[in-house]
Amino acid sequence: MTSSYPKTDILLPYKEVMTKANAGAIARIVAYVASASDYPEKLNIFGSPISDPPLKGVNFIPISYFRKWLYGKNKGFLHGYLKHLKAHPEQTPELVEIHSRCQLARQLKTARPDLKVSLYMHNDARDMQGGQTRSERLWLVNNLSAILFVSHYLKDSFIRDLPEKELCADAYSKCIVIPNEVTRTSKARPEKQQKILLAGRMVPEKGILEACEAAAKILPAFPEWHLDIVGSTHFHAAKPSEYEQKITRTLAPIATQTTQHGYLQETDLSKLQAQAAIALVPSLWQEPAGLTVIEALAYGCALITTDKGGIPEIARGRAEIAPIRELDYLDENNRQAIITILAANLHSLLSDNNKLARLQDRAWKDYPFDARNMAVNADNYRISLKS
Numbered sequence: 001m002t003s004s005y006p007k008t009d010i011l012l013p014y015k016e017v018m019t020k021a022n023a024g025a026i027a028r029i030v031a032y033v034a035s036a037s038d039y040p041e042k043l044n045i046f047g048s049p050i051s052d053p054p055l056k057g058v059n060f061i062p063i064s065y066f067r068k069w070l071y072g073k074n075k076g077f078l079h080g081y082l083k084h085l086k087a088h089p090e091q092t093p094e095l096v097e098i099h100s101r102c103q104l105a106r107q108l109k110t111a112r113p114d115l116k117v118s119l120y121m122h123n124d125a126r127d128m129q130g131g132q133t134r135s136e137r138l139w140l141v142n143n144l145s146a147i148l149f150v151s152h153y154l155k156d157s158f159i160r161d162l163p164e165k166e167l168c169a170d171a172y173s174k175c176i177v178i179p180n181e182v183t184r185t186s187k188a189r190p191e192k193q194q195k196i197l198l199a200g201r202m203v204p205e206k207g208i209l210e211a212c213e214a215a216a217k218i219l220p221a222f223p224e225w226h227l228d229i230v231g232s233t234h235f236h237a238a239k240p241s242e243y244e245q246k247i248t249r250t251l252a253p254i255a256t257q258t259t260q261h262g263y264l265q266e267t268d269l270s271k272l273q274a275q276a277a278i279a280l281v282p283s284l285w286q287e288p289a290g291l292t293v294i295e296a297l298a299y300g301c302a303l304i305t306t307d308k309g310g311i312p313e314i315a316r317g318r319a320e321i322a323p324i325r326e327l328d329y330l331d332e333n334n335r336q337a338i339i340t341i342l343a344a345n346l347h348s349l350l351s352d353n354n355k356l357a358r359l360q361d362r363a364w365k366d367y368p369f370d371a372r373n374m375a376v377n378a379d380n381y382r383i384s385l386k387s
Contacts, residue, residue: 186299
């Protein structure tokens with residue numbers, strides 16, 4: 001019954017854009033969870049103002065920054081939300097769910113101790129303001145109503161070094177893992193072409209350059225194969241960054257076998273995902289739970305990825321996993337070792353049709369991921385907080 005479900009306000013990070021054209025990973029996950037919930041009418045999503053319609057299936061409310069010149073964007077967004085609550089006390093929620101902003105969760109709970117506040121972590125708290133130190137994370141787990149994590153890797157990173165004697169009695173039960181999932185939209189198994197897809201943000205930690213260097217070593221021996229590179233530095237079309245230009249220079253020797261698409265909207269990207277026989281997700285950082293890993297499997301691609309962060313939780317048994325966990329990609333010797341490993345993984349698939357087919361079969365047949373699972377888990381945790 002909806003009476004047992006708390007009226008919930010969900011606060012996006014200010015950078016997240018709740019539109020089809022520019023939605024990042026967090027906005028997409030929030031939209032998936034909200035639209036698949038049994039109680040969508042109880043969920044209001046607050047985010048930065050947008051000019052296009054919001055993603056389907058969400059109740060989106062734009063919040064303008066309050067005194068951004070004084071507070072900055074993060075805190076200015078929170079003050080804008082607090083101003084909204086003050087102006088509309090009849091709309092006060094029973095739960096406020098803040099996504100990936102440790103500092104704002106603490107500031108909100110401090111400013112409004114009457115509110116139940118939860119924190120939904122899509123990234124490592126240790127890299128964020130308000131979660132970098134043990135004392136900061138200890139405060140969060142002891143004072144917030146719940147902390148959600150998109151992978152066990154993130155949960156373990158958050159709580160493992162906290163002094164047990166200083167944790168509240170229900171600290172461990174407050175920390176809940178809701179793995180990222182994506183509903184497969186393709187009903188029929190896609191017909192694959194001799195294409196390799198490399199999609200992701202064009203930033204060093206995503207490993208795009210290293211994957212391109214690996215491809216440049218291998219593809220000349222396989223002239224019938226084509227590499228499609230999708231993505232930009234930001235979630236929109238823009239002038240190529242220096243990093244993207246370096247990728248172009250790296251691919252020059254195999255220019256006839258490559259296409260750099262730049263930023264593509266989801267509809268256009270999905271066409272390439274359906275065509276690709278192989279997908280590369282070469283993350284070099286401790287990836288929390290990359291959507292590109294799940295999407296590659298959803299489209300039945302033979303996946304080559306790495307053992308960084310939460311990726312193995314999704315890919316183990318379903319993909320070729322490059323063992324680079326212990327390699328620091330900032331070290332040039334290690335970077336070259338990573339390129340060699342990725343090149344070997346790619347060569348092993350291109351030269352072995354049986355292995356390629358086996359990985360594609362695993363991806364297609366062993367796909368347990370569905371946004372409905374996330375929604376049910378999120379609904380259950382929210383209901384558990386209503387008392």
